[in-house]
Amino acid sequence: MSEGASRRDVLATAGIGALFAAAAGSQSQAADYERAAPAGAPGANKSVEFYPPATDHGNLGALRFSFEDAYTRRTEAGWAREVTIRQFPIAKTVAGVNMRLPKGAVRELHWHKQAEWAFMLSGKARITAVDQEARTFIDDVEAGDLWFFPGGIPHSIQGLGDDGCEFLLAFDDGAFSEDSTFLITDWLAHTPRDVLAKNFGVDASVFDHIPPHELYIFNAPLPKPLAAERAESSRPDVPNSFSFKFMQQPPIKTRGGSVRIADRNNFKASQTMSAAFVEVNPGGMRELHWHPLADEWQYYISGRARMTVFASRGEANTVDFRPRDVGYVPRAMGHYIENIGDEPLRFLEIFANGQYSDVSLSSWIANTPHTLVAAHLGLDAAMLARIPQTKTPVVPV
Numbered sequence: 001m002s003e004g005a006s007r008r009d010v011l012a013t014a015g016i017g018a019l020f021a022a023a024a025g026s027q028s029q030a031a032d033y034e035r036a037a038p039a040g041a042p043g044a045n046k047s048v049e050f051y052p053p054a055t056d057h058g059n060l061g062a063l064r065f066s067f068e069d070a071y072t073r074r075t076e077a078g079w080a081r082e083v084t085i086r087q088f089p090i091a092k093t094v095a096g097v098n099m100r101l102p103k104g105a106v107r108e109l110h111w112h113k114q115a116e117w118a119f120m121l122s123g124k125a126r127i128t129a130v131d132q133e134a135r136t137f138i139d140d141v142e143a144g145d146l147w148f149f150p151g152g153i154p155h156s157i158q159g160l161g162d163d164g165c166e167f168l169l170a171f172d173d174g175a176f177s178e179d180s181t182f183l184i185t186d187w188l189a190h191t192p193r194d195v196l197a198k199n200f201g202v203d204a205s206v207f208d209h210i211p212p213h214e215l216y217i218f219n220a221p222l223p224k225p226l227a228a229e230r231a232e233s234s235r236p237d238v239p240n241s242f243s244f245k246f247m248q249q250p251p252i253k254t255r256g257g258s259v260r261i262a263d264r265n266n267f268k269a270s271q272t273m274s275a276a277f278v279e280v281n282p283g284g285m286r287e288l289h290w291h292p293l294a295d296e297w298q299y300y301i302s303g304r305a306r307m308t309v310f311a312s313r314g315e316a317n318t319v320d321f322r323p324r325d326v327g328y329v330p331r332a333m334g335h336y337i338e339n340i341g342d343e344p345l346r347f348l349e350i351f352a353n354g355q356y357s358d359v360s361l362s363s364w365i366a367n368t369p370h371t372l373v374a375a376h377l378g379l380d381a382a383m384l385a386r387i388p389q390t391k392t393p394v395v396p397v
């Protein structure tokens with residue numbers, strides 16, 4: 001992969017190395033790519049000639065958008081960039097945000113209508129929330145961990161460790177914008193001081209120094225140890241943790257790779273969103289399948305991928321992916337994702353539905369009368385009898 005091995009590939013690979021080193025408890029931090037504000041790497045994704053396969057037909061519009069082509073909002077403390085329906089029109093059900101919080105930087109206390117599902121890409125963070133029963137949640141999350149905040153639940157994120165963190169957020173509405181969330185500073189700045197005084201039972205002068213505008217991402221003192229911060233509230237914890245150790249889930253493994261699933265069955269707080277973390281070995285493929293319940297919003301973490309989306313009426317479009325790309329597959333449209341590189345392919349499938357669900361072409365025909373299938377496709381019944389009848393999400397089996 002000489003001409004394809006761009007700076008971007010190399011750097012992204014360093015990042016995922018750091019992810020798994022961190023997940024294993026190592027202090028190793030080789031990832032430099034996420035330490036600076038993203039530069040855009042001009043031309044990095046445009047140099048390889050791409051010929052769609054002859055089986056393609058029709059035009060489904062853009063099925064890929066890169067975070068590197070998204071506008072980056074910087075503050076003194078960190079940065080964020082978003083891929084929403086405004087940048088990527090096909091993505092109606094999910095919007096994504098990529099955020100970097102260096103050590104101490106806080107994504108300020110806020111809430112939003114949409115649910116927030118998150119995957120830690122690197123580093124470490126302290127997250128907090130309080131639910132509608134005034135139950136509390138505080139935890140530290142590391143690379144590979146998830147969190148989920150239901151719509152309307154107020155929360156915060158703060159970068160910890162030597163160098164803070166970088167993470168991916170997904171929201172269950174393509175029209176979400178990170179720039180229009182409800183911020184605690186913004187609300188107080190736009191509430192009469194005498195009302196604030198009455199609300200908290202104090203003198204209005206207490207509020208003489210509140211910020212006149214939102215902070216959004218700002219530098220703050222590092223938090224106390226987890227136990228000390230938890231001890232500050234006498235209220236019970238939320239009944240289902242808002243954080244989740246995704247990498248500790250036993251994967252479905254095949255020779256071709258592995259799939260971990262997080263949905264409301266194992267990550268109980270995540271009632272309205274679900275995800276799969278997929279690893280495909282070189283030469284392997286996420287098998288032909290579709291999702292009956294929800295559109296699929298993809299985030300490519302490492303490696304190189306090729307996907308064809310089959311949209312019925314003879315329409316099928318093929319697109320290639322690199323790290324930091326977002327892909328999208330509307331509900332029920334058939335697709336596969338092939339590792340076309342020489343390193344492991346890792347990506348997330350994210351759904352605005354709490355129940356993960358897919359239908360496999362392979363297990364469909366293996367469990368349908370073989371004479372019937374053979375009559376459709378002109379296949380040999382003996383070949384059909386050899387297809388595994390159980391789910392095999394990544395091939396080869």
Ligand code: MN
Binds near residue numbers: 110111181
């Ligand atoms: Mn949020």
Ligand code: MN
Binds near residue numbers: 296335
């Ligand atoms: Mn899929």
